[in-house]
Amino acid sequence: MIDLYTANTFNGQRVSIMLEEIGLEYSAHRVDLSKGEQHLADFLKLNPSARIPVLVDNDSGTSAPLVLTQSVAILQYLAEKSQLLLPESLAERARVYEWMHFHAIDIGSTIFSAFYLQQRIQPTQQQAADQLRQRIHELYHFFDQQLAKHEFLAGEHYSIADITALPAVISQQDKLSSYPNLMRRLQQLNQRPTVQRGMTVLDRGLSNAN
Ligand SMILES: N[C@@H](CCC(=O)N[C@@H](CS)C(=O)NCC(=O)O)C(=O)O
Incomplete structure (x- = not known):
């Protein structure tokens, strides 16, 4: 299962479109940037730079969940994980x-x-x-x-x-x-x-x- 911490911005929506495209099960959690929720202690544990999106993959094959930031890196990771939307050559x-x-x-x-x-x-x-x-x-x-x-x-x-x-x-x-x-x-x-x-x-x- 994947958790996505996000907001309605370009960087956040990239990742939710990708998750819908590849059909992996996920839960999206709103981080209200206008209320400063990106600075709350629990969120900073996920991303100390206080930015969305953050993806947490609880099923990444590693012992601890994989916590990933940077929307483009997340898209690359999800494309490789699903073997979708990235050409073979x-x-x-x-x-x-x-x-x-x-x-x-x-x-x-x-x-x-x-x-x-x-x-x-x-x-x-x-x-x-x-x-x-x-x-x-x-x-x-x-x-x-x-x-x-x-x-x-x-x-x-x-x-x-x-x-x-x-x-x-x-x-x-x-x-x-x-x-x-x-x-x-x-x-x-x-x-x-x-x-x-x-x-x-x-x-x-x-x-x-x-
Ligand atoms: N390069 C990063 C940029 C992340 C970023 O700037 N996120 C913005 C929203 S689009 C944010 O969380 N801003 C919080 C703030 O400005 O306090 C990515 O692609 O994920």
Whole structure:
């Protein structure tokens, strides 16, 4: 059985989509970031850096449960554990990692920095936030070109690279209408019941067990 400590953010939703895709039994536990629950002692025992998501695999084959942080590392772990959503050949896997990191690092951290400068810094750093938003558009343009050439981000198969990108793309879709390939792929993936369940796990019964 797997426990997922999460919140409704890109990093958290990546992992719940993945768990729905591979069909492993899990319980999702909400960590209310707005109430500072990430700083509670019990949570800090799981992740001393006070961040969600945290995955606890009680059935990892090790003597103690495996406690894992970093959403992208969790996706890789779950793909290897389930033997799903990761190609067999080394070269194809490398392509998946390339696109995962493109999204998680280049796009994800730029979105985070723009949001931070706009919302959290006083006085607001409007000009810097605007420049980062422009950068996000350039990165999405590159992303869109890739999807013009290939069915999915890392080639012709749905993989953890697509799941890495999905929550941010879903939440920003009103700003992405000028990227037709991205929108086409998003609309298709958004119809998957697994994606819908993964995006809303905290608003439902918190578990796919039974
Ligand atoms: N690189 C980490 C980032 C984790 C992260 O930044 N989590 C945010 C939510 S998306 C968080 O827990 N923030 C708590 C806080 O800001 O206090 C990952 O991919 O898991």
